[in-house]
Amino acid sequence: MKIAQFFRTALVMTSLVALTSVKAQTFEERTLRIGHPVNTDHPISMGVKKFTEIVALKTGGKIIVKEFPSLVLGNEMQQISALAGGIQEAFAPGTAPVAGVVKDFGLLDLPFLVSNSAQADALLDGPFGEALLAKLPEKGLIGLAFWENGFRHVTNSKRPINRIEDLDGLKIRVQQNPVFIETFKALKTNPVPMSFAELFGALESKALDAQENPYLITRSSRLYEVQKHLSATSHAYGVIVFLVSKKFWDKLTPDEQKILRAAALEARDYERQVSRLQAKTAIEDLTNKGMIFNEVKPAETERMRVATQGVVDKFMQAYDPATVKLLRSELVRVKNLK
Template identity: 55%
Template structure:
């Protein structure tokens, strides 16, 4: 027992010496996000802060600012570019306004599993996209997630492409989303999220699309009877650092942030998927009727929206589009 204590003490001394040997200074890092406490992204940010403190010997301190207290997605991205905010985890849909190729990740009906998502984002294409952000004053460390989006509505379960036709549905104000839902025969409406519950309650809208967690925490089950698991879009959240801030860091400090973001990312993604399964059960307990849309129906919807995706892809960097398509082909053949 005595030798075990001595070994532990020696290990702690060695770890402390390792940190002291690094070129790390006292720094405060503001990390912004949009979600409420307890959401997987918030918990990921908390884990990230713990890891940064541990890896820097307590010198680098991450302060989390959630629930949009630092502003909207556009405002926080701009703050990173200007160097007045250090970190942010926005959705790819907003980052696509700066790097349009990021929309390839949001291509409807691309993924059939989280494993396929991870294969794309942790592989050559995902890393190429993070690298491309540097020209816009941003450094990407990893991909976290909001997760797969599903359709809810007040009319009937969606079991075929025809079932969505005519639905007045709220979607994000992203051109790819708007045109894809139009191709499916819906009447897509971009609307501020804060107005959505009232519009569903009054039946001004028939439907909306969001991950399980948003449907549950926003209580959409009170005004939407049906959820159809379409998994039509996966929303990723790249973890971004202001390049102006990044360039002031020492290599050791950069390594602390990069390693911590990746470790926290693995923790966050596993937690996010575990929470999604629990949220589905919670929605069923609230009385929501949930049906899994068949692979055949998903394939038909993918075929209907493909011309829209191809139209947008034709305006992107051809090399990145080629890389994306090659990676997706390989993933569909080998990852299930």
């Protein structure tokens, strides 16, 4: 009886393997080139590698994913344009360049929208995130998932930021983005919009006092060499949008589309986990490099949020009212998540 059961089990397993092999043969050989803005030691790159592994496994190696880090395929807008034109297959940028194509993505740059990772995940993976992604196809893009770039924090060469008053007068580099400029004006700093490529030199020469970025960017760009204080301001949450060319997407079979979407979501969960683990180790690494780290008390974070509420209200008026209404309701829903 046991021998017969063994052979029945073996037959079932053999059939499954055969079916899997046959199904793999139905996939067309394709190459998917994905660009992103960071180095290969960053969690975004690790997420791309995980995505690559999943796609190779589920398609029997028929769909090959090739990674192009550090904007080697062109700047953000060039790569997004290449996707829309069907010249490039995939790209994983931050929200700012995506907002240049679909304006409502700029809502994700607003200050103090969420205060922890659980809130961020619930907001992005829920109806609001879905509504944003639904706006992409008419621009020639498909959004598969939201990945993480991490909370942004202020570093500077003058003093720790324990209270909102400690920000007064700091000359701080910000992204070339109106939301960030107005946010830091509201916090009474002197914001200087500048490309990231110019940042290190400006801090080294003391032309600037401060900058704001996720911990991992501060570490990988060696900003600890020109900054003394690292303060956990968590003033904005950085999002990565996993984009695919609609022209490429429309050539895929439903099974292929299903596999790529599932792979992007599975890789998202992995990338977020790696990002959060690395953020914790980055603080230790940065302090070992000589930076002085300080937490910001919740009461002071709330004062910063209140100080920037006018910026939020102002910019929300510029976006689609239905999307803004949905965002406000979703923020209420996720507010108490820890």
